[in-house]
Amino acid sequence: MKEITTADVLAADPDVQIIDVREADEILTGMIEDAVHLPAGSVLQRVGELDKSRRVIAVCHGGGRSGRVAAALTELGFDADTLVGGMSNWEAEGLPMVAPE
Numbered sequence: 001m002k003e004i005t006t007a008d009v010l011a012a013d014p015d016v017q018i019i020d021v022r023e024a025d026e027i028l029t030g031m032i033e034d035a036v037h038l039p040a041g042s043v044l045q046r047v048g049e050l051d052k053s054r055r056v057i058a059v060c061h062g063g064g065r066s067g068r069v070a071a072a073l074t075e076l077g078f079d080a081d082t083l084v085g086g087m088s089n090w091e092a093e094g095l096p097m098v099a100p101e
Contacts, residue, residue: 001074003084006093009057017056021069026061030097032090037100040065047076056080062088
């Protein structure tokens with residue numbers, strides 16, 4: 001697992017899986033386009049929804065939860081990274097967000 005920047009996310013392979021591990025009330029402020037909402041507390045139970053052959057980028061509000069999720073996924077054999085500064089940095093940089101589905 002490594003910590004990546006917003007620029008790394010923007011430059012990532014389009015096949016990357018972005019998972020937003022914030023809680024339901026937190027995602028109301030917006031998500032990264034094409035991100036999948038998997039709250040941190042349910043990721044291990046829902047790990048079967050992720051494709052182990054594709055890179056995973058975990059995102060939360062500030063980077064703490066997503067770091068723990070990325071580390072757990074890495075231990076399970078995923079190529080998983082975390083976004084430094086989370087959605088706080090994403091939003092501060094004025095990057096695009098979409099409403100959750």
